[in-house]
Every structure is written in C-alpha cells, then in structure tokens.
Amino acid sequence: MKHLLSIADLSPTEIHSLLELTDHMVEINHRPIPKVPALRGKNVVSLFFEDSTRTRTSFDTAAKRLSADTMNFAVSSSSVNKGESLRDTVETIAAMGVDAFVIRHKSSGAPQMITRWTNASIVNAGDGWHQHPTQALLDSYTIRTGLNRRDGFDGLHIAIVGDIKHSRVARSDVQAFTALGARVTLVAPPTLLPPSIALLGGHDWPVDVSYDLDAVLPDVDVLYLLRVQRERMDDALLPSLEEYSAMYGLDARRAARLAPHALVMHPGPMNRGVEMVVDPAELPGSAILNQVTNGVAVRMAVLFTLLGSGSDLRGDA
Amino acid sequence: MTRVLITGGTVLDQTGERRADVAVDPASGRVTEVGTSLAAADGDTVLDATGCYVTPGFLDLHVHLREPGKEEAETIETGSRGAALGGFTAVVAMPNTDPAQDSVAVVDFVRAQGERAGLCEVLPSGCITVGRAGQRLAPFGELAAAGVRIFTDDGNGVQDPMLMRRALEYAGPLGITLAQHCEVAALTKGAVMHEGACCSHLGLPGWPSVAEEMMVFRDIELVRLTGVPMHFLHLSTARSVALVRAAKADGLPVTAEATPHHFTLTDEMLTGYDPLFKVNPPLRTRADIDALKAGLADGTIDAIATDHAPHAPHTKEQPLDQAPPGMLGLETALALAVTELDMPLADVVAALAWKPAAIAGAADRHGRPVAAGEPANLAVFDPAHQWTVSAAGMASKSRNTPYGGREVRGKVRHTIFRGTPVVIDGAAQR
Numbered sequence: 001m002k003h004l005l006s007i008a009d010l011s012p013t014e015i016h017s018l019l020e021l022t023d024h025m026v027e028i029n030h031r032p033i034p035k036v037p038a039l040r041g042k043n044v045v046s047l048f049f050e051d052s053t054r055t056r057t058s059f060d061t062a063a064k065r066l067s068a069d070t071m072n073f074a075v076s077s078s079s080v081n082k083g084e085s086l087r088d089t090v091e092t093i094a095a096m097g098v099d100a101f102v103i104r105h106k107s108s109g110a111p112q113m114i115t116r117w118t119n120a121s122i123v124n125a126g127d128g129w130h131q132h133p134t135q136a137l138l139d140s141y142t143i144r145t146g147l148n149r150r151d152g153f154d155g156l157h158i159a160i161v162g163d164i165k166h167s168r169v170a171r172s173d174v175q176a177f178t179a180l181g182a183r184v185t186l187v188a189p190p191t192l193l194p195p196s197i198a199l200l201g202g203h204d205w206p207v208d209v210s211y212d213l214d215a216v217l218p219d220v221d222v223l224y225l226l227r228v229q230r231e232r233m234d235d236a237l238l239p240s241l242e243e244y245s246a247m248y249g250l251d252a253r254r255a256a257r258l259a260p261h262a263l264v265m266h267p268g269p270m271n272r273g274v275e276m277v278v279d280p281a282e283l284p285g286s287a288i289l290n291q292v293t294n295g296v297a298v299r300m301a302v303l304f305t306l307l308g309s310g311s312d313l314r315g316d317a
Numbered sequence: 318m319t320r321v322l323i324t325g326g327t328v329l330d331q332t333g334e335r336r337a338d339v340a341v342d343p344a345s346g347r348v349t350e351v352g353t354s355l356a357a358a359d360g361d362t363v364l365d366a367t368g369c370y371v372t373p374g375f376l377d378l379h380v381h382l383r384e385p386g387k388e389e390a391e392t393i394e395t396g397s398r399g400a401a402l403g404g405f406t407a408v409v410a411m412p413n414t415d416p417a418q419d420s421v422a423v424v425d426f427v428r429a430q431g432e433r434a435g436l437c438e439v440l441p442s443g444c445i446t447v448g449r450a451g452q453r454l455a456p457f458g459e460l461a462a463a464g465v466r467i468f469t470d471d472g473n474g475v476q477d478p479m480l481m482r483r484a485l486e487y488a489g490p491l492g493i494t495l496a497q498h499c500e501v502a503a504l505t506k507g508a509v510m511h512e513g514a515c516c517s518h519l520g521l522p523g524w525p526s527v528a529e530e531m532m533v534f535r536d537i538e539l540v541r542l543t544g545v546p547m548h549f550l551h552l553s554t555a556r557s558v559a560l561v562r563a564a565k566a567d568g569l570p571v572t573a574e575a576t577p578h579h580f581t582l583t584d585e586m587l588t589g590y591d592p593l594f595k596v597n598p599p600l601r602t603r604a605d606i607d608a609l610k611a612g613l614a615d616g617t618i619d620a621i622a623t624d625h626a627p628h629a630p631h632t633k634e635q636p637l638d639q640a641p642p643g644m645l646g647l648e649t650a651l652a653l654a655v656t657e658l659d660m661p662l663a664d665v666v667a668a669l670a671w672k673p674a675a676i677a678g679a680a681d682r683h684g685r686p687v688a689a690g691e692p693a694n695l696a697v698f699d700p701a702h703q704w705t706v707s708a709a710g711m712a713s714k715s716r717n718t719p720y721g722g723r724e725v726r727g728k729v730r731h732t733i734f735r736g737t738p739v740v741i742d743g744a745a746q747r
Contacts, residue, residue, distance in 0.1 A: 108520040109590025112589070112590050113590060
C-alpha cells in the first residue's frame with residue numbers, strides 16, 4: 001500500500017489487517033512509555049488546508065509514538081496565503097525530504113491530485129465531501145471492539161443519521177461498514193442525501209434509506225450521528241435546526257428506545273442541542289471518546305503500513 | 318500570385334458530391350474553376366487531395382480566443398492557427414474577454430487581430446448585457462452597425478426573464494441572433510460536474526440537467542412570444558434536445574449546437590478528479606450522448622461547435638472544484654465528428670460548414686458551394702486518415718485537451734482561406 005486515499009481502494013482483507021494491526025498499536029499505547037522506534041528517521045508532514053484540531057493532533061500523536069519526525073504545515077501560516085499554488089507548495093516541501101504527507105483539503109480529490117507531484121505516500125485526512133478513510137477505520141475499530149466483532153460485521157445493523165450529502169465521513173463509513181459485512185441504513189431528509197440516492201433510487205449505493213429515525217432506532221446495533229452544520233439553512237436544505245432536531249436528533253426519549261447493547265457514535269465536533277440533544281456522557285452506549293482514543297492507534301497502524309518495514313514494532317524507543 | 322490547384326479530391330458541398338479538381342485564385346480570393354481534370358500550369362501551387370474531400374471551410378460558432386485579457390492561455394493568432402489546422406475558415410469569438418466584447422472598440426480590436434493573424438476570419442460576438450453582468454442591455458445597435466451578427470453572454474446565461482424578453486424584442490429589427498448559454502445559476506451554485514451517480518460518489522456538487530432545460534424552455538417560450546430568432550449554445554441534455562425538436566416542429570426560429578465533447582465523453586471521466594474533463598455545461602450521461610447524436614442526425618441540432626476553451630496549464634493543475642471549466646476543441650472537432658457520429662459525411666460537413674455559417678450571419682462568404690466565382694474558403698480532409706491526438710502537438714498556447722492519446726479517424730490536410738493555403742499537408746503556413 002503506497003497511499004491511503006479512499007476506503008474504496010482497500011479490500012475487506014486489507015481493512016481487517018489494518019484493524020488487527022491497530023490491536024497491536026493499542027497495546028503499545030497502554031505501555032508506560034507508549035513509544036516505539038518503528039518509523040525512526042521517517043518524515044511525516046501534515047499539510048492541512050482546512051482547519052482541524054483533532055485529526056491533526058491525532059495524526060501527530062500517532063507519528064510521534066512511532067518515532068517519526070513530524071512537521072505541521074497549516075495554511076494560515078503558509079505561503080499559500082501569498083498565492084503559491086498547491087503544486088508548488090507540495091513540491092517545495094517534498095524537496096526537503098518527506099516520506100508521507102497527511103493531507104486535509106476542502107476540495108474533493110485534492111489528495112489524489114497531489115500524488116502526481118510527489119513520490120511520498122499520501123494519507124487522506126479528509127477531502128471535501130469525498131473521503132476521510134482513517135475516520136472510517138477508527139469507527140470500524142470502535143465497533144469491532146465495542147461490540148466484540150473481531151471477525152466482521154455480518155448481521156450488524158448500523159444507522160448513519162444526518163447530513164449524508166455533504167459528509168466525507170458518511171461516504172467512507174458506508175464503504176467500510178458494508179465491506180466488513182454490516183447492513184447500513186441512511187437516515188436523513190432527501191435534501192441531505194446524495195443525488196444518486198435522493199433522485200436515482202440509490203441502486204449504486206449498498207444501503208437502505210429511511211426518513212423515519214423512530215422506526216429504525218430499536219433495530220440498530222450502532223447509531224451513528226453526523227454533524228449538521230448551520231450553513232445548511234442558507235441553501236434551503238432544512239427549514240430550521242429545531243425542526244431537524246425534532247425529527248432526527250437523539251433526545252432522551254429516543255435514546256431509551258435503543259437496544260441495550262447499541263453503540264452511539266459521532267465523528268465530532270458535536271452540535272449539542274441539534275443532532276445530540278442528550279448528554280452523551282449519560283448514554284450507556286456512548287462510544288464517542290473511544291473513537292477519539294482509537295483514532296491514534298488506527299493512524300499508527302496506517303502510518304506503519306505505509307512507511308514501516310518488517311518487524312520493528314518490538315523495541316522501545 | 319499564382320494559382321492554387323487542388324487535385325484528385327472529391328468535392329462535397331450542399332449541392333452534392335462529385336470527383337473534381339478545384340482551382341483557386343489567391344489574388345481575388347475566389348474559386349476560378351471546378352472540373353474533373355484541370356491541368357496544372359507552370360507556377361501553380363498544386364495541393365494533392367487524393368482520397369480527400371474538398372468542402373466549404375468550417376465555421377465554429379463557439380470559440381474562446383482569450384484575447385484581450387488572458388493572453389497566457391491563447392491569443393487570437395494562436396487560436397486562429399488551431400482553427401485553420403482544424404479546417405475552420407471562420408470562428409465566432411465569444412465575448413467573455415477582459416474587457417468584454419460589449420463595445421465597438423473591443424469588437425473592432427478582436428476583428429483586427431484576426432485580420433493580422435490572417436489564418437481565418439474572426440467574427441466577434443457581442444455581449445447581450447454590459448460586461449456580461451446581466452443588468453443592462455449592451456449597445457446592440459452600435460455593435461450591429463459595426464458588423465456584429467451574434468450576441469451572447471456565454472459563460473453566463475441571462476438570468477432575468479424580463480431582460481431576456483427585452484433583449485429579444487430589441488434585437489428583432491436589427492436582424493441579429495441572440496445565443497444563450499442555458500444555465501439557471503441558482504441551481505448550479507458551486508457545481509463542478511453533472512448531478513448524478515458519479516458526483517454522489519465523488520463528493521462533488523452537482524450541475525443538474527434541469528438547470529439547462531429550464532432556460533431552454535423559458536427561451537423557447539420567449540421566442541414564441543417575440544418571434545425573434547435564438548440560438549442555443551452547447552446543448553448537453555436529452556431533454557434540451559427534445560425541447561428544441563418540439564420548438565422546431567412548431568415552426569419557431571430556433572437553432573442549436575452541440576460540442577464534440579458532449580457527444581463523446583460522459584461524467585464518468587471525472588472519476589480520477591482530472592480537471593481536463595471539467596467543462597461547462599458538464600459532461601453528462603450515455604443517454605444524453607445518444608440524444609445529442611440523434612439530434613444531430615435528424616437536424617434538431619444544426620451545428621457542431623467546439624466551445625474551444627484554452628486554459629494555461631497551471632490553472633488546470635488545481636483541485637477540480639477550483640480549476641476553470643473548458644477544453645480545447647478546434648483541432649479535434651472534425652475527427653471526433655467523423656469517428657463518433659453515425660451520420661452521412663455530407664451531414665457532418667453541413668453541421669460544420671454551411672449551417673453554422675447561416676446562424677453566424679456569414680453565409681455570404683463561408684459555407685458556400687464549391688463553384689467558380691465563390692469565395693475560396695475551403696477545407697480539404699481525409700476522412701480515413703487515422704491519427705493519435707497529442708496535446709503537445711497542438712497550435713494552442715494551452716494543452717487542455719481531454720483527448721490526448723486517443724486514436725481518431727479523419728484529418729484536415731489543407732485549408733484555404735480567402736484563396737490562400739494557410740494549411741498545407743497538416744502544417745500551418747503562417
């Protein structure tokens with residue numbers, strides 16, 4: 001594996017291997033000194049053209065725990081603001097000697113385009129509405145451990161609720177969850193579904209669709225809530241956030257109808273009072289902080305798979 | 318200057334097809350003789366046309382030459398050279414220059430630059446609204462008096478239906494044609510590609526077909542109301558073709574064009590996020606391609622126009638949503654039409670030559686029959702010649718063809734502009 005651009009590029013076997021390797025990374029993270037020399041001498045550069053705190057910090061932590069050198073390049077402090085092109089920015093930094101770029105960009109497809117301009121590995125840390133593959137891997141890992149499903153998700157029912165249309169998390173999760181065997185139901189008003197589902201019947205998406213969260217709730221093993229952004233009101237996609245919350249938000253009444261074992265997940269940052277009307281800390285099935293914790297281990301697994309060699313996960317740093 | 322003799326070819330024009338040699342006088346710029354075996358005299362420039370068709374030169378209704386304003390992407394000279402290599406003896410220059418072609422000064426400049434280049438006739442279009450801003454009518458009367466025959470805000474559709482109605486009414490007595498870029502902008506905010514299955518997977522904002530069709534419908538009804546002719550630029554959807562077909566059946570004075578890229582490429586080409594395939598209106602589906610081809614075959618669509626839209630390489634090296642839309646077209650139009658369209662060659666030539674010449678108001682000098690006394694604007698092409706498209710080999714200053722590496726059939730061998738060979742054996746002469 002040279003790059004991680006999209007979950008669609010991974011076979012189910014490759015997803016399983018990454019999740020198994022994540023087990024190993026979790027073990028490392030539990031050590032008194034959670035650091036191994038696996039990527040010593042490797043240079044991992046975070047190139048974030050869009051604001052992100054948790055993803056950037058998570059990748060940074062993952063790279064450091066594997067002893068890679070890290071460099072952060074945030075758009076606000078860069079020459080991009082002086083008019084430098086994406087290509088020149090990438091080629092300039094690559095010329096300093098980079099083994100992997102971790103890229104976040106508001107444009108769908110930007111990480112794929114960047115692969116043309118450098119020999120370094122590219123890890124997509126979120127591109128537009130398109131993909132956020134490490135999020136899907138950490139979500140899969142969280143379900144795998146939270147519901148004890150090491151062998152796959154056959155028989156699991158996962159509902160993804162909210163703004164599917166504009167969500168790279170939803171696109172990645174649908175691919176990962178279904179590749180692992182789960183049944184996925186998307187729950188959203190038609191205005192927040194991709195056109196191929198809202199208009200063309202969605203035969204090209206391996207999902208069910210529901211407009212009724214209450215009908216779906218009792219049947220799901222995982223309830224995955226997406227963030228709904230205020231900007232969506234401007235394009236007449238929703239009448240109001242209040243109405244969205246009433247129809248699709250998780251309140252105490254709905255939470256009580258979830259199966260006792262069901263997990264509640266969210267990629268963050270949460271909109272309290274919109275999609276999340278209860279305090280997630282009071283939900284027995286909340287896996288939201290586990291997602292964050294697992295994010296570091298999953299990203300260690302990804303970086304090691306792209307840059308590591310052989311068995312050098314053993315020693316201490 | 319000595320005579321130009323085109324020998325061994327088959328003449329194909331609106332009067333039919335026949336084996337004939339063609340003699341041209343560069344001094345007068347006219348065809349002097351057409352006959353089955355014209356003998357070359359001393360000093361004649363003899364152009365071999367064995368296996369080729371000799372046809373009226375083509376007229377492209379839709380070309381972006383980028384001058385003035387974006388000379389790093391194309392100039393009128395480099396664009397004219399590409400046109401000549403593609404068999405075009407005239408091109409309509411779109412008005413989205415900087416400054417826009419909304420004044421006599423700018424259209425005179427564009428025409429004069431075309432004359433300086435001397436490779437084809439450059440017919441400046443005029444804007445429908447000042448600065449293509451959709452607010453106030455451009456000075457149709459002044460521009461018409463300066464020779465402008467076709468008006469458009471191409472790149473933008475005229476959004477305001479009241480303004481469009483007034484534009485048609487005002488244009489009526491001037492004998493000019495308005496050409497619409499059909500796009501309801503409120504439905505295409507931020508749009509990058511066709512709205513459908515592909516954009517859903519790629520996570521890109523969609524450009525729905527209905528945004529084009531609504532404006533085609535609106536303008537057909539405005540033509541019905543005013544009786545003033547209207548030309549529809551770059552139709553891309555099956556429903557648009559059906560609307561124009563019905564309007565023509567009603568006897569309305571509407572015409573339409575389709576581009577080679579819209580009848581050869583689908584939205585699936587965007588799967589690799591390559592900005593070379595970004596164009597406006599966007600590449601659509603197989604069903605739309607089939608409808609465009611059927612519309613060309615039955616004459617619903619009058620003309621093949623390229624929407625030749627050069628962009629400097631660095632501007633196409635941006636993420637898809639930031640890269641400008643557009644692709645080169647002049648040097649590949651004939652080959653794509655010959656290779657991809659299942660229609661008689663005479664109909665292909667009609668859609669490239671005399672039909673667009675009539676729409677452009679240039680039928681007195683372009684798209685003429687190949688006959689003694691007619692203006693000698695001619696294309697000579699070999700319909701069987703197989704070749705591979707190469708971006709690097711093109712005359713354009715830009716390289717944004719989506720067809721690089723594609724095997725096609727049909728190549729322009731010679732182009733005669735006003736009696737002078739400007740392309741001989743596939744090479745530009747100036």
